[in-house]
Amino acid sequence: MQRRTFLRAASAGAVALSGSLWQGAATAAGPASVLADSGPYGPLGPPDAHGVALPAGFRSRVVARSGRPVGGILWHGAPDGGACFPDGDGWIYVSNSELPLIGGVSALRFRADGSLDRAYRTLSGTTLNCAGGATPWHTWLSCEETWRGKVYETDPYGRRDAVAHRAMGRFQHEAAACDPDREVVYLTEDEEDGCFYRFTPDTWGDLSRGRLDVLCDTAGGGVTWREVPDPSAPLFGDQTRHQVDSARHFDGGEGCHYHAGVCWFTTKGDGRVWAYDAERGTLGLTYDGGGTLDGVDNVTGTAGGDLYVAEDGGNMEIDIITPDGVVAPVIRVDGHEKSEITGPAFSPDGSRLYFSSQRGALGDPAGLDGMTYEVSGPFRR
Numbered sequence: 001m002q003r004r005t006f007l008r009a010a011s012a013g014a015v016a017l018s019g020s021l022w023q024g025a026a027t028a029a030g031p032a033s034v035l036a037d038s039g040p041y042g043p044l045g046p047p048d049a050h051g052v053a054l055p056a057g058f059r060s061r062v063v064a065r066s067g068r069p070v071g072g073i074l075w076h077g078a079p080d081g082g083a084c085f086p087d088g089d090g091w092i093y094v095s096n097s098e099l100p101l102i103g104g105v106s107a108l109r110f111r112a113d114g115s116l117d118r119a120y121r122t123l124s125g126t127t128l129n130c131a132g133g134a135t136p137w138h139t140w141l142s143c144e145e146t147w148r149g150k151v152y153e154t155d156p157y158g159r160r161d162a163v164a165h166r167a168m169g170r171f172q173h174e175a176a177a178c179d180p181d182r183e184v185v186y187l188t189e190d191e192e193d194g195c196f197y198r199f200t201p202d203t204w205g206d207l208s209r210g211r212l213d214v215l216c217d218t219a220g221g222g223v224t225w226r227e228v229p230d231p232s233a234p235l236f237g238d239q240t241r242h243q244v245d246s247a248r249h250f251d252g253g254e255g256c257h258y259h260a261g262v263c264w265f266t267t268k269g270d271g272r273v274w275a276y277d278a279e280r281g282t283l284g285l286t287y288d289g290g291g292t293l294d295g296v297d298n299v300t301g302t303a304g305g306d307l308y309v310a311e312d313g314g315n316m317e318i319d320i321i322t323p324d325g326v327v328a329p330v331i332r333v334d335g336h337e338k339s340e341i342t343g344p345a346f347s348p349d350g351s352r353l354y355f356s357s358q359r360g361a362l363g364d365p366a367g368l369d370g371m372t373y374e375v376s377g378p379f380r381r
């Protein structure tokens with residue numbers, strides 16, 4: 001399968017360089033592109049006993065299944081966005097539940113040897129918790145993908161109650177990514193005309209108060225930030241994405257990931273991976289569709305600059321996008337044609353990647369056949 005990646009300018013006649021890790025990846029002559037049947041790990045082998053196709057040297061296991069006991073709880077349906085957090089000599093993987101009314105977040109705590117210690121709920125009674133993002137102070141932002149949805153800050157360790165942060169806006173939230181360099185949080189919106197937002201808290205580490213901005217087009221073809229007048233999106237007023245006339249609209253905002261001055265985010269409607277260069281205030285494209293990376297959705301990354309993009313549908317793969325522009329499959333789940341890959345997140349040491357098949361092999365629309373996996377192996381760090 002051919003894979004293509006593009007680093008292109010958001011404005012005509014210029015090249016957008018997506019941060020220091022991606023400097024020089026494009027030239028003025030046109031977009032940089034590298035296609036590959038296999039990436040840095042080599043080609044995918046045949047599916048294993050769990051139906052997961054992996055490169056040589058990698059292995060998978062199922063760590064939780066929707067509606068079945070795991071670590072003392074029943075694992076939630078429709079597992080979606082997730083993240084990992086260190087915990088002593090072990091670690092924790094949190095997972096959203098994209099179910100209406102009974103969504104929320106569950107957590108799996110693993111021991112140092114990778115065995116499961118326990119499981120527990122950290123948020124209940126919310127609706128359609130889709131993606132989110134981890135904070136530098138080790139909390140999980142769980143985002144409601146519903147009209148006038150909220151962002152909940154949850155405690156992966158289960159010691160504190162979750163808190164809704166209305167100052168971060170009431171809209172159809174998807175994902176969040178923290179930028180500790182500028183002390184802001186970027187937010188995506190899953191609407192056909194959704195926006196890309198930046199929340200600046202009054203105090204970094206306290207998200208209860210602050211300013212919400214929306215990314216806007218400028219007359220010169222660039223982008224800038226402008227304040228959203230009323231992030232609460234009143235019932236009988238303009239919705240958040242329609243309050244600023246110059247706001248730039250994106251076709252179905254999905255996952256986002258920040259690293260080294262760049263926030264990458266995906267848009268499922270046009271199959272793109274965008275790169276907002278926060279250091280330069282420019283917007284570019286890292287992947288412009290047209291290949292077989294279909295249904296771009298959740299995204300995560302490594303300290304070395306690799307991106308891992310999960311497919312919503314497509315052929316149920318997680319693809320790597322390397323800093324030198326190679327796009328190639330790393331994981332494929334076979335036999336789950338009516339599902340989607342969700343929640344990719346690396347363990348703190350980078351040796352294990354967690355993710356879910358939201359609707360499983362049955363393609364259950366209620367997500368009650370969801371499966372959560374762990375893949376371990378020689379991942380690039």
